[in-house]
Amino acid sequence: MEPDPERKGEAVRGGRVGIRDVARRAGVAISSVSRVLNGNPNVTPALRQRVLEAVEALGYQVNLVGSDLRRGTTRTVGVVIDDIANPLFAEIMLGAEATLSAAGYLVTLMSSHGTARGDAAALRHFRGRRVDGLLLALSDDTGADWHAALAAGDGGCPVVLLDREAPLPCHSVLSDHAQGMDAALTELVGAGHRRIGLMLGPLCTRPGRARLRAFEAGLRARGLNPDARFVTLHTPATAADAERTMAGVLRRPAADRPSAMIVGGGQLLTGALRALHAAGCRLPEEMSLLVCDDTPLAELHRPGLTALRRDVIGIGRAGAELLLEAMKAPGAEPRSATIPIEIVRRASVGPPAA
């Protein structure tokens, strides 16, 4: 092939064609190419066409890194999720994405796979890359380090917390776990249960803390004592871990174990059911089960599982809306949305066996 002198400039620099190559090829200034590409109206049709031809011919595509640097903005928001395997997360994402992409933002995601280190890495990536906003369901909202980063609002971008809390006020969308747990206890106590167990994820995020607090307060309010043996924490909240816990519970004599179990969200349900099935334990005759998040598994299991439900897409949507506001008016007063929780009665709750 003849080394076309026209292509020389392109070949020089690592084979990557940049805006200057387009400009040279079209015989115009770099700034004109930029104007065409950004839809600036003050451009002659003839010039526009020449530029477009050159773009086409060279297969040019803009380097957004340069563009981001110059503009100082990215039209992108970052989402950090603690547990990508949580069945709810997809819906949160759906809700957020619909709202944000309608507003012209791209949504990118990082998982922090359950560790504070993962949180930090994701935060560093997103902030350092200058996303315009952040939606955070961190693995650990108790760390002093990121509280500091959050406080230094000056170097940062607008942030909305998803069911997480920080020592300082902050945009957030919070599920009403207190209400949910109370409904759960009403249901179980109403059915006659006195010994109620609770399986939770870690306490380093709000759902775990809020559920535990509401559980203990709710029991006491009903004149019952929370039994520490029957409250288990799972860090991280894996199915295998939950299976072990439930298997342990089922090994106890029936009179000395909870007659009802409340299972927290995430993958705990999967593990709990494995143990239940393995032990041949019948629901609700031998044990009542109530799960803290409604999923297809809870709905379609036979018997159907009584569950707490919230508008998960709504969580994502509310988070996105709060974030859009915050990006529009950066200095504004922190606001928070509260998502109600309702109980869905199915067949897994019945009177206690004993």
Added chain:
Amino acid sequence: MEPDPERKGEAVRGGRVGIRDVARRAGVAISSVSRVLNGNPNVTPALRQRVLEAVEALGYQVNLVGSDLRRGTTRTVGVVIDDIANPLFAEIMLGAEATLSAAGYLVTLMSSHGTARGDAAALRHFRGRRVDGLLLALSDDTGADWHAALAAGDGGCPVVLLDREAPLPCHSVLSDHAQGMDAALTELVGAGHRRIGLMLGPLCTRPGRARLRAFEAGLRARGLNPDARFVTLHTPATAADAERTMAGVLRRPAADRPSAMIVGGGQLLTGALRALHAAGCRLPEEMSLLVCDDTPLAELHRPGLTALRRDVIGIGRAGAELLLEAMKAPGAEPRSATIPIEIVRRASVGPPAA
């Protein structure tokens, strides 16, 4: 007014503290700050400390956009997923992330929510931001536009396709759907079924195409005719859509409907089960069910659902390994890994009713 010379530089530019502010404060050159921050060994302890103090005092954090631009690399790989709600996706991600982060790469994700436009937007974002590699489970692998983009390897970065195919050879990890579907048919035909239905997602990705092809070929090889009425496509593959389909099937008289159904992956199973439960259809007495991907729902449903299983984490891992290789040796011959599929027998397949 006397602007404090010390703070002048910082205040001047939008309140954001940059490397030059650090340099000024520490009384050293910008390049020295950079060296300290990047762990360059040729740096006096004294200088290092002064820089670190300034960093601390100013709360400086590096702007990775500038860094990316200069370096031309990001230590980041992008993942594009067609359907974030697919239960398998989390495990793929897990496998990929473990391998890639061990190699020092950050993993970021975008969903293309089932549309070719989403694919294009995600690709534009990632390539434009100069990720070092791409793991793609696109919504539509049939588009000529992105084939072209793929072919222009010169402007792009290494790419690994996840169960997608392109007209030109390309790194990829492919599930052996032919083998899986064959095992499924063996199972069903072996149980005595002659009228077998198939619910699939869209044909614009490989799993749909491969399953359909294998289904038709497999039936013919067994002397059976695929009945077009019993093969349904779902674009996109939502649970609601699948529920409608299954409800329609169940409205037919028993003699005129499939005695066994094969349900594709994603959210189709959820919808199918809803319809089955609503109709009070007993498995496997009134219908046999076989599902193309093994999930907690398939496992824990009663009766347990016979399913096709593959090492999903392994898919992510294999993709990541291929990508690491490709990033190390960009020009190398495209390679592909094949993931076997096995059948997991549970209780949802039995002899036909009729």
Added chain:
DNA sequence: TTAGGTTTTGGAAACGTTTCCAAGGCCGCG
């Protein structure tokens, strides 16, 4: 003590854009 070498440091040039500013062309109107 000086020459030669090795570290350590500073200065400046990139990286690829966007955008400001000024100059040039063109138009219409006086």
Added chain:
DNA sequence: CGCGGCCTTGGAAACGTTTCCAAAACCTAA
């Protein structure tokens, strides 16, 4: 015919880094 104003275009200065290069400082050995 000339002049003011608009539209279009080109040039150059940012944006915040990293890294190359050269100068300075230090050390060792002759």
